[in-house]
Amino acid sequence: MIRRVGKNLAVLPDEVPDASVELERNGFTVLRSVFNDEQVAALRAELDDVFAATGPERGRSDEYRYEMLNRGPRSQEAVGKPAILAVIEPLLGDDCHVIANTAWRNPPEFAGGPWHCDAGPHVPRPKGVEWDDRIPYPVFAIGAHLLLRDCRRPDGPTAVVPGSHRSGRLAPLSQIEDPDLTYDGRAPVLLEGSAGDVALFVSDVWHRGTPATGGSGRCFLQVHYGRRDIAQRIRPTDVANQLSPDAIERAITTRQRDLVGLHDPYFYDG
Numbered sequence: 616m617i618r619r620v621g622k623n624l625a626v627l628p629d630e631v632p633d634a635s636v637e638l639e640r641n642g643f644t645v646l647r648s649v650f651n652d653e654q655v656a657a658l659r660a661e662l663d664d665v666f667a668a669t670g671p672e673r674g675r676s677d678e679y680r681y682e683m684l685n686r687g688p689r690s691q692e693a694v695g696k697p698a699i700l701a702v703i704e705p706l707l708g709d710d711c712h713v714i715a716n717t718a719w720r721n722p723p724e725f726a727g728g729p730w731h732c733d734a735g736p737h738v739p740r741p742k743g744v745e746w747d748d749r750i751p752y753p754v755f756a757i758g759a760h761l762l763l764r765d766c767r768r769p770d771g772p773t774a775v776v777p778g779s780h781r782s783g784r785l786a787p788l789s790q791i792e793d794p795d796l797t798y799d800g801r802a803p804v805l806l807e808g809s810a811g812d813v814a815l816f817v818s819d820v821w822h823r824g825t826p827a828t829g830g831s832g833r834c835f836l837q838v839h840y841g842r843r844d845i846a847q848r849i850r851p852t853d854v855a856n857q858l859s860p861d862a863i864e865r866a867i868t869t870r871q872r873d874l875v876g877l878h879d880p881y882f883y884d885g
Contacts, residue, residue: 617708617751624708624842626751631705634815639706639752642780642820643806649698650761650811654689658836659763661687662718673851673880680718681884682849683836690716693761694838699813706754706817707842714756714841715848715884721833725771727826730786730796733758733839735819740783752781756818756845761836762808769830773814774803779821786821796821848884852877 618627637644650658665686671677683690694713704711737755738746746752766772779786779798790796796803798821805825806814816822818839827833839848849855856863856876866872 617706617754629705632702634702635705638702638757638815638817639754641777643775643777643804643814643816643822644702645806645808646698646702646813646815647808648811649696649813650693652811654693655763655810658689658693658761659834661689662720662763662834662836665718666720673884678719678721681716683716683718684713685849690718690836693836696813699759699815699838702815703757703759703840707757707840710843711840712843712847713838713849714845715837715839717837719760719833719835719837721771721824721827723827723830723832725824725827725832727771727824729791730776730793730821730823731791732780732785732821733818736780736783736785737819738783742784744783746781746783754817756839756841758816758818759838759840760806760814761838762810762812762814762834763836764831764834765809766833766835767807767830768805768825769828770833771825771827771830772808772833773806773816774823774825775806775816776803776821777801780817780819794825848881851880851884 617624618629634644634646665680665683669680672679672681684694694716734756738753760773776796776798778801782798786796794803806816808814858875858877862875863877866875866877
């Protein structure tokens, strides 16, 4: 698997957890009972306090709060859970870092969403050009849902299409609303779990939130981990950047702002 050697990454023949292999091969895995009941309750309380103290942010609905590790010690502690790092570090390197951290509280009427990738595809390829399985698939970012409430089919869990990250393509535009979308004959899998479980998925696997059907909705702390050379997106770039006031003032057009790193925020920033 991937290890940092000096300032570079290399593939080394280390023994790694089965969950790391599943994540690289299938694009997802679910870790069971990562957090105990007391830890889940403390995280839920911290999320509830943040939601109560603030209103909707960044033009989104009231279901989300951003940069959670900046807002409470429980969230910051949770992103460094050894059981999570042991699975993601063989894929991202042992100097990977958090690039975004958001709280989600989707209601019982959660409508779900279309098939998408959070980023990528990272190794785009034309249709018909298959990945050589002798080569470990490069993973650049991994999403984690730290479940703070049981999440079963009625609650609208995230669904993933196994192996779709290896396609090198986005989900077909004509099928992004198709609940039965497949890749290479493989049907979607629901990332169901209990409070305290952690669902992991690579950022370019096809996935979607499924519509809730009479359940309680979803509540989880989302963490995106990235390789060391993937920029953090915890705060929007107009708030956190490395530019002087003069340089910001000189960047007038959209392209000029993008070029110096003042990107418009994406949905997952934070």
